[in-house]
Structure formats: structure tokens, C-alpha cells
Amino acid sequence: MIIIFLLGFLTVINAKVVTVKAQGIFACNNENSKEPLHIELMEHDEIGEDDLLAWANVVGHPYYWDIQGKEDEIISIRPYLVIKHMCKGVRLFYVKFQRILLQIKERAVIEIERIGRDVSIDFGYQDLEDPHFSENMKQMIKEQVKKRI
Numbered sequence: 001m002i003i004i005f006l007l008g009f010l011t012v013i014n015a016k017v018v019t020v021k022a023q024g025i026f027a028c029n030n031e032n033s034k035e036p037l038h039i040e041l042m043e044h045d046e047i048g049e050d051d052l053l054a055w056a057n058v059v060g061h062p063y064y065w066d067i068q069g070k071e072d073e074i075i076s077i078r079p080y081l082v083i084k085h086m087c088k089g090v091r092l093f094y095v096k097f098q099r100i101l102l103q104i105k106e107r108a109v110i111e112i113e114r115i116g117r118d119v120s121i122d123f124g125y126q127d128l129e130d131p132h133f134s135e136n137m138k139q140m141i142k143e144q145v146k147k148r149i
Contacts, residue, residue, distance in 0.1 A: 015072040018115060020053065020079045023066035024123030028087030035086040037063040043071045044078040053079065062125070076116035081137075083108045087128050110137045113145050121145070 026037060037058040043051040053069025071077045084107050094100070108128070112121070121144050126133060 015074055016116070017070050017072045018077050019068065019070050019118040020077075020112065020115070021066070021068045021118075021120040022081065022112075022123065023121075025062050025064050025125045026083070026085070026123075026128050027062040027125065028085065029127070029129050034059075034061075035089070037065065038084040039065055039067055040082040040084075041067050041069040042080050042082060043069075044080065076114045078114050079112045081108075081110040081112070083110065083128070085128050108134060108137075110134065110141070112141050115145065119145055 020041060022041065038055070039058065040055045041053040043053055045051055051071060053071055054067045056065055056067050058065045067081075069079070071079070084105060086105055088106065106128075112119075121141060123137060123140055126136065130136065
């Protein structure tokens with residue numbers, strides 16, 4: 001029992017606060033999109049549920065956004081972005097002569113490398129409907145995180 005208490009105490013003493021800042025401009029091919037863009041900055045947790053560091057709902061097109069979150073861990077953190085959008089809007093279907101409107105929600109998860117220091121990432125202008133969106137974001141993260149080492 002004493003060992004568990006001491007480990008918990010040492011964890012608090014050695015924990016380091018790491019700040020993650022991210023910004024960018026996201027766009028849809030559907031420029032008339034009136035639905036908000038939802039962005040979450042999360043952090044993987046080895047034990048328990050992942051931590052929500054920050055979130056934002058962005059309205060207007062294109063979507064200009066910036067987000068900042070902090071987390072304290074002993075060694076490093078594994079942050080990631082969750083992007084929820086409705087660029088494909090609403091689709092109309094007919095089923096047995098009834099009209100059905102279906103909102104098409106999409107979700108992208110962008111992993112940020114394991115980091116042990118403050119980092120700021122500028123994603124620039126990105127098309128949410130680009131089939132290579134996730135790969136483009138990953139490459140941009142690698143380039144910007146490596147520059148700051």
C-alpha cells in the first residue's frame with residue numbers, strides 16, 4: 001500500500017505539462033455548407049478513457065480554427081485530433097414511395113506523434129473531401145514536429 005502511495009506521489013512530482021497548439025483552415029467542396037465543424041483535441045491514456053484536452057465548434061465556410069490543450073504526463077503524451085463534419089450534407093432517398101432525408105456525418109482521426117515538449121502545428125488550408133486528407137495531415141505533422149526538435 002505504501003509503495004502505491006509513493007508511486008502516485010512521485011508521478012505528481014515528475015509530471016511535466018505539455019502544450020499542444022493546432023490551427024488551420026478546412027474547406028468542403030460544398031461551399032454552401034452551413035453545418036458546423038467540430039474539432040476535438042484528445043490524448044491517448046494508457047489506463048482509462050482518453051482525455052479531452054480541448055474542443056471547438058466552428059461555423060462559416062471555409063472553417064478557420066485554432067485549438068490549444070495541455071496535459072501533464074511523466075514522459076510524453078500522444079495527442080490526436082478528431083474532426084467531425086458534414087461536407088456531404090444531406091442526401092434524399094426514396095424508400096417505398098417515402099422521402100427520407102439522411103444527414104451524412106463524417107469523422108476523421110488524425111494522430112499526432114508522441115511528444116514530450118510543447119508543440120504548435122499549422123495545418124494550413126486543407127480540403128476535407130480530399131481522398132488523401134488523412135495522409136496529407138500525417139505528413140504535415142511529421143514535418144512540423146521534426147523541425148522543432
